[in-house]
Amino acid sequence: MSGIIRLHFELPGNDLMSAGEASSSVKKKLNQLGINPAAVKKAAIAMYEAEINAIIHAGGGTLAVTITKDRINIVISDHGPGIADLDLAMQEGYSTAPDYIREMGFGAGMGLPNIKRNADRLEIKSAVGQGTTVEITVFF
């Protein structure tokens, strides 16, 4: 593979029906590029969880992907309420998801821990009232 691939997605707020489309299409792209399957799965799962979080908790956002020879970098940004206590949010089982979201099977409080487990590098910047940016890197 030569050069740099850049992909951009808009994540519509509260549109759970389209949630997962960005991650699924990036996963397809990585498979086409012949990236090793373990790295593809890690990137896809981390990306999906962050995508869902932006849609459920923050009214949507944007997702920017950069793929180079040795890595994928994924930046998910939103202008939602932000995360007041990031350490707490990172704990397994912590969730503020409302009931109607839980009825759909979200809200286990496992998303951020899943991202942490699957990302080789993770940086989360969040400010209350301003929004959240999650940057995930997976090396091939």
Next chain:
Amino acid sequence: MTVAELAAKLGARILTPQANAQQEVTGVYCGDLLSWVMSHAEKGDAWITVHTHVNIVAVAVLAELACIIIPESIEVDDGTVARAKEQGVTLLGSDLKAAELCWRIYEMLR
């Protein structure tokens, strides 16, 4: 065992006939918390869930699951069937209870 063979043995309905039912089933997983399933189900698992909304398709694609089985005669949304076909995910419908599906599939794979 392929998904098509699994469906035949279970007497399950293939709701997505166009999808690839030749995927190999190597395990079974039952759960309805999507993030939990994402982190604990293994590639090749047949996944039993009572959810029928379209997000189950994304979970199956991303976690590389062999197929999704909807138990207990639960009706599946048309949009979910359409998305599954589009993504090449096989959806099965069964009249059996989730626990019985688990047990039967486990026995088949032993």
